[in-house]
Amino acid sequence: MHWAVIVPLFVFLLIIFGIGIWANRQVVNSNSFLQEYFLGGREMGGFLLAMTMMATYGSASSFIGGPGVAYNTGLGWVLLAMAQLPAGYFVLMVLGKKFAIVARRIEAITLIDFLKKRYDSHTIIILSAISIIIFLFASMMAQWVGGARLIESLTGLSYTTALLIFAASVLIYVVIGGFRAVALTDALQGSIMIIGTVILLVATVIAGGGVDNIMQSLVTENPNLVSPFGADQSLTPLYVSTFWILIGLGVIGLPQIAVRAMSYKDSKSLHRAIIIGTIGIGTIMFGMHLIGVFARPVMPGIEIGDKVMPLLTLEVLPPVLAGVVLAAPMAAIMSTVNALLILVSSTVVKDIYLNYINPKATDKQIKTRSFWVTTIIGVTVVLFAVNPPELLIMLNLFAFGGLESAFLWSVVFGLYWKKANKYGAISSMIVGIGLYIYISEFQKNLFGMHSVTIPILASLIAFVVVSLIANKVKKIEDYHF
Amino acid sequence: MQDKRFKIAHKEALIGVVLVIMNFAIWYGFAYGLGSGDPTEYKYVFGFPAWFFYSCIAGTIFMIICIWLAMKLFFKDIPLDEEEEKR
Numbered sequence: 198m199h200w201a202v203i204v205p206l207f208v209f210l211l212i213i214f215g216i217g218i219w220a221n222r223q224v225v226n227s228n229s230f231l232q233e234y235f236l237g238g239r240e241m242g243g244f245l246l247a248m249t250m251m252a253t254y255g256s257a258s259s260f261i262g263g264p265g266v267a268y269n270t271g272l273g274w275v276l277l278a279m280a281q282l283p284a285g286y287f288v289l290m291v292l293g294k295k296f297a298i299v300a301r302r303i304e305a306i307t308l309i310d311f312l313k314k315r316y317d318s319h320t321i322i323i324l325s326a327i328s329i330i331i332f333l334f335a336s337m338m339a340q341w342v343g344g345a346r347l348i349e350s351l352t353g354l355s356y357t358t359a360l361l362i363f364a365a366s367v368l369i370y371v372v373i374g375g376f377r378a379v380a381l382t383d384a385l386q387g388s389i390m391i392i393g394t395v396i397l398l399v400a401t402v403i404a405g406g407g408v409d410n411i412m413q414s415l416v417t418e419n420p421n422l423v424s425p426f427g428a429d430q431s432l433t434p435l436y437v438s439t440f441w442i443l444i445g446l447g448v449i450g451l452p453q454i455a456v457r458a459m460s461y462k463d464s465k466s467l468h469r470a471i472i473i474g475t476i477g478i479g480t481i482m483f484g485m486h487l488i489g490v491f492a493r494p495v496m497p498g499i500e501i502g503d504k505v506m507p508l509l510t511l512e513v514l515p516p517v518l519a520g521v522v523l524a525a526p527m528a529a530i531m532s533t534v535n536a537l538l539i540l541v542s543s544t545v546v547k548d549i550y551l552n553y554i555n556p557k558a559t560d561k562q563i564k565t566r567s568f569w570v571t572t573i574i575g576v577t578v579v580l581f582a583v584n585p586p587e588l589l590i591m592l593n594l595f596a597f598g599g600l601e602s603a604f605l606w607s608v609v610f611g612l613y614w615k616k617a618n619k620y621g622a623i624s625s626m627i628v629g630i631g632l633y634i635y636i637s638e639f640q641k642n643l644f645g646m647h648s649v650t651i652p653i654l655a656s657l658i659a660f661v662v663v664s665l666i667a668n669k670v671k672k673i674e675d676y677h678f
Numbered sequence: 679m680q681d682k683r684f685k686i687a688h689k690e691a692l693i694g695v696v697l698v699i700m701n702f703a704i705w706y707g708f709a710y711g712l713g714s715g716d717p718t719e720y721k722y723v724f725g726f727p728a729w730f731f732y733s734c735i736a737g738t739i740f741m742i743i744c745i746w747l748a749m750k751l752f753f754k755d756i757p758l759d760e761e762e763e764k765r
Contacts, residue, residue, distance in 0.1 A: 276730070283698050295684060298684070425730075426713075434710050464753075613688070
């Protein structure tokens with residue numbers, strides 16, 4: 198056991214815990230439980246909004262998986278990772294004020310609330326709820342597995358014990374604190390992610406004897422490591438460019454991100470969040486992936502990509518500092534899981550229970566149901582993660598793309614196109630999800646593009662064509678908020 | 679009956695689209711414009727291959743400055759709540 202590393206990690210967990218308990222007092226004192234528990238009372242300021250966007254978005258793959266791939270691929274992978282820069286400003290600029298104004302007007306708390314009001318269709322509510330629950334459940338589980346593996350490798354505890362410690366601490370603060378606890382801990386976690394990235398990048402450059410030296414050894418090993426095409430020249434410009442859709446632009450369609458665009462306080466917060474968020478995402482994505490590349494000359498011969506980041510940290514930093522830096526991937530994992538957990542729980546309570554099972558539920562009923570639903574979902578995910586089935590791990594890989602194919606156009610056109618109607622939205626959802634599952638299963642990298650590209654384009658066409666036809670066949674009134 | 683605030687919101691969303699197109703052009707242009715040759719003959723800037731420096735480092739800093747300017751010059755401070763609007 199590396200005690201000097203574990204103590205800072207433990208202190209970090211304690212602080213997170215404290216925030217959950219503090220946020221719980223706000224929940225107890227609030228007069229609208231739903232708004233408070235699932236949206237934190239729409240009170241987020243600029244810094245909080247930026248950090249929660251960043252922390253929700255940056256996950257295990259940004260800190261563990263990504264640097265591992267960069268280690269094997271070279272600078273081309275850093276180039277690809279920079280396609281994520283728009284995730285910091287594009288979502289907030291496009292959804293931004295309109296989404297916030299509309300959400301307040303119709304008192305929407307979830308993304309589905311918005312779709313329900315805009316399209317007035319049960320099919321859409323149910324399709325959306327199912328995709329959110331399935332895709333995010335899988336996504337959460339993979340994060341859990343990543344977190345448990347990280348603790349396992351640092352402490353020497355068994356996988357199951359590591360998983361239980363990790364899961365228990367996250368579950369408790371989310372269940373009692375709700376969205377406010379999630380947003381506040383995200384602020385701390387986001388800051389740790391940025392600080393950790395900068396410390397580790399500097400330490401790695403020093404350990405490698407400067408940038409010139411590192412580049413020199415990369416070129417000596419394989420010149421393609423410093424080209425934009427990757428070590429084995431497999432990164433074509435078309436393939437890399439289509440990542441802009443998956444990890445940059447399509448992010449608008451991710452419910453866990455979109456819901457944040459309706460929970461901030463005022464215009465000023467939005468403006469500040471756009472600047473801080475872009476700087477934060479830029480720093481983390483650039484830093485972590487570059488660290489992965491730089492790790493190659495510093496620590497050659499690491500075979501499992503996922504171990505690059507933890508091993509490098511323990512190698513180039515003194516133990517206490519390593520503890521702080523390794524809190525970063527933990528923070529990234531926790532903050533992603535907590536956002537997904539609260540979102541799945543709001544989908545079940547608000548969109549299914551309140552819509553279909555018990556529309557007249559009292560505030561007290563909603564309150565106990567919310568606590569229980571959040572707990573049960575959390576515990577179920579943990580149970581699945583104890584012995585992760587192959588299929589679900591695979592599902593996670595396309596959770597991002599699946600959600601984007603389902604929601605992107607319904608959200609964007611719902612906000613900005615008068616003639617958008619429920620027929621268009623339903624067909625775009627079905628075409629998007631269907632094609633996406635088909636392509637990622639059977640036709641990987643169709644025409645050399647990422648598998649999300651065609652479903653997004655096809656669901657765009659389906660949305661526009663069907664909306665217009667439906668409008669012709671039966672006069673539907675133009676709808677605008 | 680069109681809400682006046684929506685006009686502002688639409689304009690700002692459009693600025694987002696313009697910025698993202700710029701972002702992509704800079705990123706793509708420098709990366710494949712300067713990086714397509716033989717890697718052993720790359721020019722280096724501050725220790726990084728030139729394509730990487732301009733596309734991923736200078737390009738990102740340039741975008742952050744543009745975004746900051748867009749916030750200062752074009753984005754308007756408007757109320758989000760209904761009551762504030764009526765006031």
